[in-house]
Amino acid sequence: MTERQTREAQAIADRVLEFAEEVEASGQSAVDGAALEAARAALHRWVDGLTGVVVMPAFGRVTVIHQNGSQSTISSPDLPFAMSAPVGKGS
Structure with missing residues (x-):
């Protein structure tokens, strides 16, 4: 930096x-x-220990699922969009 x-x-x-x-x-x-x-x-x-991810750009949130089944939610204006799959022409 x-x-x-x-x-x-x-x-x-x-x-x-x-x-x-x-x-x-x-x-x-x-x-x-x-x-x-x-x-x-x-x-x-x-x-690296995550077992699942739910990306919700409209809410500005990413929910991660941990190995023990617990969840953590990350609130961010950028992360959900960075993780979202782009919408293609045939979608």
Whole structure:
């Protein structure tokens, strides 16, 4: 990441943590260095353990199904569209 991207990511992370503090919850952020690499590695392990995915672009959500049958929902304006199959001419 560029220095500007790192600063912008840190600003976003700070806002998220400030919101968590307002509702008396704790959190942690990682926007560069070893902490970010560790977070990426954890996310990759988490994704590699999935057994199913439900993509719902209209709702801006992706639901993942884990090996133990539990579910996690990711709310994102971009991820569901990135994961959606393109609509073809013969569809």
